Amino acid sequence: MSEQLNFEVPTMAELxxxxxxxxxxxxxxCAGSYDERAQKTTRDxxxxxxxxxxxxxxxGTEESCTGDPAKRAGNEFLFQMQAMTNIEVLNAYNIKKxxxxxxHCFNTIKNEYxxxxxxxEVIHHTQLIQQLIDEGKLKAEGGESFKGKKITxxxxxxxxxxxxxxxxxxxALEVLDAQLVEMKRCKSNGLCCGAGGAQMFKEPEKxxxxxxxxxxxxxxxxxPNIIAAGCPFCMTMISDGVKLKDQDQNVxxxxxxxxxxxxxxx
Amino acid sequence: xxxxxxxxxxxxAAIALFSYNIKKVIRNIQLGKSxxxxxxxxxxxMTMLKVAFxxxxxxxxxxxxxxxLIVYAGFVIINIEVLEILIDGIFGSHRIFSGLxxxxxxxxxxxxxxxxxxxxxxxxxxxxxxxxxxKRFSGVEMTKWPRSDANYxxxxxxLLMTAFLLMNAADAKLQAxxxxxxxxxxxxxxxxxxQNLLPNSEGALVxxxxxxxxxxxxxxxxFLNYLPYSKHFHILFAFPNTYFSNLEPKGEFTNxxxxxxxxxxxxxxxxxPEEAEPGRFxxxxxxxxxxxxxxxxxxxxxxxxxxxxxxANITGKLxxxxxxxxxxxxxxxxxxxxxxxxxNGFDDGKSLIDSYISREEIWACTSCNACTxxxxxxxxxxxxxTELRRYAVMEESQSPASINTMLxxxxxxxxxxxxxxxxxxxxxKES
Numbered sequence: 001m002s003e004q005l006n007f008e009v010p011t012m013a014e015l016x017x018x019x020x021x022x023x024x025x026x027x028x029x030c031a032g033s034y035d036e037r038a039q040k041t042t043r044d045x046x047x048x049x050x051x052x053x054x055x056x057x058x059x060g061t062e063e064s065c066t067g068d069p070a071k072r073a074g075n076e077f078l079f080q081m082q083a084m085t086n087i088e089v090l091n092a093y094n095i096k097k098x099x100x101x102x103x104h105c106f107n108t109i110k111n112e113y114x115x116x117x118x119x120x121e122v123i124h125h126t127q128l129i130q131q132l133i134d135e136g137k138l139k140a141e142g143g144e145s146f147k148g149k150k151i152t153x154x155x156x157x158x159x160x161x162x163x164x165x166x167x168x169x170x171x172a173l174e175v176l177d178a179q180l181v182e183m184k185r186c187k188s189n190g191l192c193c194g195a196g197g198a199q200m201f202k203e204p205e206k207x208x209x210x211x212x213x214x215x216x217x218x219x220x221x222x223x224p225n226i227i228a229a230g231c232p233f234c235m236t237m238i239s240d241g242v243k244l245k246d247q248d249q250n251v252x253x254x255x256x257x258x259x260x261x262x263x264x265x266x
Numbered sequence: 267x268x269x270x271x272x273x274x275x276x277x278x279a280a281i282a283l284f285s286y287n288i289k290k291v292i293r294n295i296q297l298g299k300s301x302x303x304x305x306x307x308x309x310x311x312m313t314m315l316k317v318a319f320x321x322x323x324x325x326x327x328x329x330x331x332x333x334x335l336i337v338y339a340g341f342v343i344i345n346i347e348v349l350e351i352l353i354d355g356i357f358g359s360h361r362i363f364s365g366l367x368x369x370x371x372x373x374x375x376x377x378x379x380x381x382x383x384x385x386x387x388x389x390x391x392x393x394x395x396x397x398x399x400x401k402r403f404s405g406v407e408m409t410k411w412p413r414s415d416a417n418y419x420x421x422x423x424x425l426l427m428t429a430f431l432l433m434n435a436a437d438a439k440l441q442a443x444x445x446x447x448x449x450x451x452x453x454x455x456x457x458x459x460x461q462n463l464l465p466n467s468e469g470a471l472v473x474x475x476x477x478x479x480x481x482x483x484x485x486x487x488x489f490l491n492y493l494p495y496s497k498h499f500h501i502l503f504a505f506p507n508t509y510f511s512n513l514e515p516k517g518e519f520t521n522x523x524x525x526x527x528x529x530x531x532x533x534x535x536x537x538x539p540e541e542a543e544p545g546r547f548x549x550x551x552x553x554x555x556x557x558x559x560x561x562x563x564x565x566x567x568x569x570x571x572x573x574x575x576x577x578a579n580i581t582g583k584l585x586x587x588x589x590x591x592x593x594x595x596x597x598x599x600x601x602x603x604x605x606x607x608x609x610n611g612f613d614d615g616k617s618l619i620d621s622y623i624s625r626e627e628i629w630a631c632t633s634c635n636a637c638t639x640x641x642x643x644x645x646x647x648x649x650x651x652t653e654l655r656r657y658a659v660m661e662e663s664q665s666p667a668s669i670n671t672m673l674x675x676x677x678x679x680x681x682x683x684x685x686x687x688x689x690x691x692x693x694x695k696e697s
Binding site: 033061069081116200210263 | 326385415428514519526530547582626629630632637638655657659660665669682689694
């Protein structure tokens with residue numbers, strides 16, 4: 001189970017040069033590209049795609065921010081500039097289907113790009129994992145056993161409430177034979193990690209507590225071995241919270257893709 | 267005869283006053299910009315039936331939902347009785363529907379049970395607000411007036427139901443005495459227990475029965491005219507508000523057409539812009555918002571479900587989605603009054619942002635949609651917060667310094683952090 005990828009990740013440009021087509025584009029996102037912690041998830045998503053033999057590709061250096069944080073911060077100009085530039089690239093490659101590693105990219109490309117000329121079938125990586133499990137292409141065999149481990153899943157706002165995806169990530173955990181425990185505030189009532197709406201990039205306003213602490217306290221109440229995430233920003237907020245609570249020795253914070261990779265020994 | 271004339275005059279005056287006030291409310295809502303919510307009429311109708319009529323979203327909190335349902339059902343169904351009162355009042359008849367026989371008995375009997383339910387429900391609501399002091403009903407925006415407003419509504423409903431039950435008790439007693447005009451009709455499962463509290467003389471009973479009758483109908487007409495000043499407006503606005511709900515995924519923010527035009531023109535000089543409403547980017551004041559935002563504000567009943575789930579508010583930040591809605595309504599009313607006094611175009615030097623909603627509030631939002639999910643009648647505070655941010659960023663270039671840095675990074679590097687675009691694919695090479 002090495003961190004390193006033992007295969008090449010294909011880019012769209014390379015595929016086109018070889019005259020090949022891809023079935024699905026993996027939209028990595030800024031966090032997945034640059035954030036060290038999120039890069040692990042990115043590589044794991046590639047491992048899954050590679051393992052099941054889906055013909056996929058990434059944009060590589062041709063990818064740029066979807067514009068989500070600009071839009072949530074109120075800069076519609078910058079958002080639309082980013083969106084239209086990205087759409088131009090995506091349409092030039094004749095992209096039909098996209099899987100994203102981030103709920104924010106997922107929401108933006110799926111919901112906000114069509115009105116600007118970019119219509120694609122967009123899924124989040126947890127939905128892809130669920131589909132692969134349903135099709136029998138992914139099992140929870142050959143890797144680390146999660147049997148009996150307590151896992152609690154934190155709903156990312158832009159996946160859950162934002163787009164109604166509550167079941168796919170849970171399905172991916174159900175196959176593990178682990179013990180799934182829900183936090184008091186979950187699914188449509190889930191509590192934000194505190195990073196959305198461009199909060200990730202600024203200090204919080206004056207208050208009595210940081211939002212991620214409020215969330216992590218609730219997560220720790222379930223006495224989990226693992227807190228599962230589906231968003232690189234939630235990952236940062238929750239990991240920070242776990243460290244601040246001095247629980248990083250006892251509680252792991254893992255993305256659904258990482259858990260899947262471990263369970264399958266990829 | 268004189269009673270009939272007085273009755274008709276009062277009723278007409280109440281309806282006229284209500285129409286006058288409603289026209290102003292509609293005028294105020296129309297201060298907003300256009301927004302197209304005419305699509306998918308069937309889905310809209312279903313949403314309205316489910317959310318407003320069926321109160322489905324209330325049931326995330328079962329106890330208040332149950333009490334609210336009784337008060338709501340009671341209040342709506344007992345209004346059938348108002349129809350009888352109106353006919354009796356106009357024509358000088360007494361219990362005109364009593365000819366329905368056992369059906370009438372059934373109706374009056376059910377009204378009494380419901381009236382008692384409403385009475386009890388309102389009493390519990392008063393206790394929750396004033397004795398138990400539930401946290402949801404407090405907060406910076408819950409100043410004296412909103413608190414009193416809630417109490418006035420509950421006390422009015424209790425008084426109206428008391429009058430209805432006392433009227434029936436006196437009526438039943440008069441029926442038993444064989445008093446002239448009081449035909450034997452109705453069943454009185456609740457008010458029978460009140461009969462012993464009443465005097466036995468016919469004159470006193472007639473006075474009580476008539477007194478309660480007049481109190482009940484004048485009370486309802488007064489209550490109707492109280493609505494435009496009150497949070498209780500939701501009993502009417504819940505229906506159009508849910509019909510015109512946002513049907514798109516909650517995560518989706520609107521794309522601004524005016525911006526699309528400018529960006530397209532920048533990327534392609536030969537581009538001819540589509541029709542877009544002129545105006546500033548984002549919202550400085552209420553007339554920069556859409557009519558849906560403004561209708562939302564009139565619909566808000568200040569229950570605080572939004573604020574109680576807001577991550578910013580829970581952790582002690584200034585932001586309260588309920589306050590966003592209340593401020594929007596207050597400012598809209600103020601702008602409306604300015605127009606009444608001085609006509610269009612008057613500038614009082616105030617605006618929704620800064621005079622009502624502070625920068626600190628709008629920047630505390632995580633856009634997590636907990637507020638819109640929690641609202642039992644699909645009000646959208648996030649849409650207003652977004653418009654205020656758009657104004658602050660695009661018209662004023664005023665945003666927190668770290669936000670500016672993030673925006674600068676996206677503009678220059680295509681990522682919110684200061685990394686080179688050339689390094690974007692390094693994750694595939696490093697361990």
